[in-house]
Amino acid sequence: MITFSSTHLIYLIEAARWTVLLSVLAFIGGGAFGLVLALGRVSQHKWLRWLSAAYIQIIQGTPLLVVLFLAYFGLSILGLDIPPIIAAGLSLTLYTSAFLGEIWRGCILSVPKTQWEASNCIGLSRMQQYRHVILPQAARIAIPPTVGFMVQIIKNTSITSIIGFVELARAGQIVNNSTFEPFITFVFVAIIYFAMCYPLSLASRHFERKLNVGN
């Protein structure tokens, strides 16, 4: 009989690297595209607003699982041979960007209109207003919901196991299947997830305090 050992723990930690990699892909891709979407949602151009809103509606109304299936199996039916990491990275980016886009839109809109007027009156262009006046203030408001969503993403990466990734949750299943020690196995899985999410929460609190200077 195989019992839970350090080998299993190392296996879990190695699998957690996938969780980290997928999360980082989602943050970077989803963050960059999410910012574009947020700015699109508050754009002065009607069609840009419409396009961003439509995208956000569609992605938010679609389970991540379905997006992932479409990216991996759907595109391969169309003759595109997509490696799993690209399919997973793309799906998580699409998913994350839609939610961050909407969260950040709310943060941008919560900056008072008078800040737009005051910065307009001293001659700043719209881009300069965003960069120097609006986004820094929106960022402070955005930190708690953004971090909250990032923590969700870390946990949601487990869904990529269906296209073959042996990330943390899937590795936990595999270890359990060979050891039949679900309690200790999943306690370790939980601890590793917590070890990834908790620093984010700490960082969030740190930045909130830092950006709160003068408020």
Next chain:
Amino acid sequence: MSVTEAAGTRPRNETAPGAEPIIVVDNVSKSFGPLQVLHGVSLTIERGTMVAIVGRSGSGKSTLLRCMNALEEINGGTIQVCGNRVAMDDRASVKRLRSEVGMVFQSYNLFPHLTVLRNITLALTVVQKKSRADADAIAHKVLGLVGLADKAEAYPEQLSGGQAQRVAIARSLALSPKVLLFDEVTSALDPELTGEVLKVMEDLARDGMTMVLVTHEMAFARRLADIVVFMHQGKVWEAGPPAEIFADPKTPELRQFLSSGL
């Protein structure tokens, strides 16, 4: 203080600003949806003068000021500032306007995430492309003018209302505008803080700055304005030197407004 004495307290009046129009508002109308707030307003403001616009809430005086600075689109008529026709959809004209007109708001509208110094230098470095050192020098100079040289590193949150408003004035002054617009800048302040802001405005007026203010400070308008404009129901109801306006109102509306003890 009598009206005649008061009119004489402003030395620059003696040097006569001359009839050089700097803002020309011609037959301007403005509606917010079905509500028309300006009905064919015409007004000429000459260089180096202080014009005080008074009137009840809802008389359109703030809207007029905001139209002059292209914060509101007008529905009819024309506005010219420094010979340049103001049109919100004409980027070049708005850009020029921004370099010529400064505006101070009732709620200060300082940037809360920036220090006092950076509030003032932001446009100097970003719009006027000045070096940080040059911008800082200008900022320290204008902060000195408003009596806040020691507050450069403070954040807006750490200032009193009067200090915040003086920083807002300094922020406008730093860009050396030709005209300064003041939109009820003392309405959020208690009498003591109002005094310190009015003092700064008085200094500016004495230095010959062209100023247009929407105000409820009747004593201040009476003492320092060259022209007082009384607005009522979206129209310029009466306009003239304060001595005439306050001592000899021509219309019952103005008489009633003045007697309401504002």
